[in-house]
Amino acid sequence: MKSATVFGAITDIFLSPTKAFNGLKEAKGWSWTALAFILGSMIVGMSLFYGTADPQFLIDQQISALSPDLSAQERDGAIQGFEMMQGMMQWFAIGGGAVAIIVYTAIFALYFLLISKMDPESNQSFGDWFSFNLWAQMPAIFNWIGVIILIVTAGTDQLSLTIFNFASLNQLVLGLDVHSPFYALTENIGVFAIWGIALSVIGLRSWTNFSTSKAVIFGTLPSVLIWGIWFIIALV
Amino acid sequence: MKKAIIVILAIAVFAGILISKRITGEGNTVKVEVAHPTTGKISDSILASGNLVFNTQVQLRSEVTGRVAQVLVEEGQTVKKGQILMKLDTKAFEADVERSDAVVKASKIAVSRAEVTLKNLEIQLERKKKMFETGLTDAETYDNLKNQRDLARIDIKSAKAQLEQSKASLSIAKDRLSKSVFRSPMTGLLASVDIKEGETVIAGTTNIVGSDLMLIADPSAILAELRVDETDIASIKLDQKTDIFAAAYPNKPFTGKVINIGTSAKVQQGSNGLSFKVKVLLDQTKRHLYAGMSCRAEISTSTSDHVVKLPIEAIHQQDDDYYVWLVDSDNKVTKQTVTVGIASDIEQAINSGLSTKDTVVIGPARPVSKLKDGDTITPEQTTAKEEKGNAV
Incomplete structure (x- = not known):
């Protein structure tokens, strides 16, 4: 079974991922739709956030997140930098976000291209795996929908920058302080990231002849590796 | 059916997360x-900044160039009018006086010599005149002698002028010698002593300001020299009450009155703005104030x-x-x-x-x-x- 149209695939990627990946295997052009959805939701979410949030409050948050070990001179320099960037913050966030998505997808595409060589029947190109990873990131759209709902329903314009990670391990379970060494890591691990990893595993099963256990190992390996190294660095 | 339950559950969890994370603000208050x-x-005031200076102060500078032999006073010391403050090395100045004195003596000798020469020529001329009248000598010899006598008279005048010139040089040398000793021009406080023994002082010329040696001031009256922005100057009037905040007493102002308002605007250092110098005479105070201190001022324009x-x-x-x-x-x-x-x-x-x-x-x-x-x-x-x- 496979998705017949790109719009069918958008529903299937959340409800019947295997169908979506089966369809994607033969319809390479669908990747543009996924990219448009991911980037579009990010741009809407970011624009709404920076258009609503109190700029001074954003600066204050960045200042309070500065390391307490900084010297007064370094601190003043950083504060000056924040104030200078104030007007450009939105564009840096959107531009940086878009570049990060593309770079992240490209790295993962390269990784999947390499591991797919272990399957003699796999003949997907780098572009195919790039498309594969974009579709695996589709749960991020729900993250942005959540962000938009939170901004629209907020009773104040003093919005926290942590709103983007509202479904993270830290915000849902741990509640660590911004100065905690594990703060950044646990803010990065979230419901939608894990959902994305799960989609990668399912997609690998669909696109390769890997066994389920192999697909789980190869699908989770990059994220486990990144978070593992991050954890060790935070620990040290 | 099973899938529908999972979807409903997922939506419920998502909605639950959003509700728990809803940003409410601080209770809307x-x-x-x-x-x-x-x-x-309440006083409407104009703000200005400036520095404190002594009301009466004399900057001591040198009129001669030389090496400092002795500094007899210290900064902060009270000195009396005429008191010796410092001396330059006088060796060169004394030698100059001696040389000039010798030139005067030599000039006097030259005058005496010319007078003797004239006297001798006049005797010879008297004798030749009698011989010329009796025909014992010719007119040419007589005329030559007369000419020599006239020249001797001129030589005396020249020697006398030379003597006057050398006397003037002696006077200058003596003056320079006397100027190598510095005396206080007034009774007051030595606000600054900027010279040390062994240093060389430079005399001022038309284009070069001489070395600053000492600043003698009357510490009983202190002025605040303020830089008032050109946009505010129209509101400043003489006798306006002013609070002066010296850097050393930031919370306890000194009081004073405007006594002088500058008539020409000057460019403020470090900016393109123009400002006028306004002088405020501070009321008597027991607190210590020093010239050069920076201060800010609030000039009351209305109360x-x-x-x-x-x-x-x-x-x-x-x-x-x-x-x-x-x-x-x-x-x-x-x-x-x-x-x-x-x-x-x-x-x-x-x-x-x-x-x-x-x-x-x-x-x-x-x-x-x-x-x-x-x-x-x-x-x-x-x-x-x-x-x-x-x-x-």
């Missing part, structure tokens, strides 16, 4: 500082007694109208238009629109800037701001 207007004196006043941050402006946020008994705020009077740098007089029984929002600026008519606030009473003392 804003914490702000409030205060009652007070009555009292009102017993006016209703508020901290300046409580007053907001919309177009040409001024307003404050009035707090009612239910802690709801309403915009109240007021007419304002004079202002100091921290307070504003309110001519109408408020009484001392009203409660007014003071700050902080960010939450206050977002207030709307009818908003409920959580008031925090401010402690009365300390009145500025005028300690002398």
Whole structure:
């Protein structure tokens, strides 16, 4: 079974991922739709956030997140930098976000291209795996929908920058302080990231002849590796 | 069916997360500082900065160039008029006097010599004249001798002029010798001694200012030399009361009066703005003040007694109208238009629109800037701001 149209695939990627990946295997052009959805939701979410949030409050948050070990001179320099960037913050966030998505997808595409060589029947190109990873990131759209709902329903314009990670391990379970060494890591691990990893595993099963256990190992390996190294660095 | 349950559950979890994360703000009430207007004196003032200087001060500079042999005083010492302050090495000046003296003596000798020569020639000429009259000598010899006598007379005049010249040189040399000893031109305090033994002082010339040696000042009267911006200068008048805040006493101002207003604008250092020099004579004080100290000043251009006043941050402006946020008994705020009077740098007089029984929002600026008519606030009473003392 496979998705017949790109719009069918958008529903299937959340409800019947295997169908979506089966369809994607033969319809390479669908990747543009996924990219448009991911980037579009990010741009809407970011624009709404920076258009609503109190700029001074954003600066204050960045200042309070500065390391307490900084010297007064370094601190003043950083504060000056924040104030200078104030007007450009939105564009840096959107531009940086878009570049990060593309770079992240490209790295993962390269990784999947390499591991797919272990399957003699796999003949997907780098572009195919790039498309594969974009579709695996589709749960991020729900993250942005959540962000938009939170901004629209907020009773104040003093919005926290942590709103983007509202479904993270830290915000849902741990509640660590911004100065905690594990703060950044646990803010990065979230419901939608894990959902994305799960989609990668399912997609690998669909696109390769890997066994389920192999697909789980190869699908989770990059994220486990990144978070593992991050954890060790935070620990040290 | 199973899938539908999973989807419904996922939507419920998603909605649950969003509800738990909903940003409500701080209970829709804003914490702000409030205060009652007070009555009292307020002065409209102009701010300026500058430095303190002594009212009477003399900068000692050298008229001769030479090496310092002795400095007999120290900075901060009180000196009397005529007291020797320092001496230069006089060896060169004394030698110059001796040389000039020798030249004077030589010139006197030259005059005497010329006089003797003239006398001798006159005797010879008398003798030749008699011989010429008796025909014993020719006219040419007689005329030559007469000519020599005339030249001898000129030589005397020349030698006398030379003598006068050498006497003048001697006088200059003596003057230079006397100027190698520096005496205090007035009784006062040595505000600064900028020279040390062994250093060389340079005499001032047309284009070069000579070395600063010492500053002698009368410490009983101190002036504040202020730089007043050109936009404010029209409001400055003689005798205006001024509070001077020296850097050493930032909270206890000195009082004084404007005694002089500059007549030409000068470019301020480090900016393109023009400023006028305004001098303020400080009232007598027991506190120690030193010349060169930096200071800021509030020059009172007008004063009102017993006016209703508020901290300046409580007053907001919309177009040409001024307003404050009035707090009612239910802690709801309403915009109240007021007419304002004079202002100091921290307070504003309110001519109408408020009484001392009203409660007014003071700050902080960010939450206050977002207030709307009818908003409920959580008031925090401010402690009365300390009145500025005028300690002398």
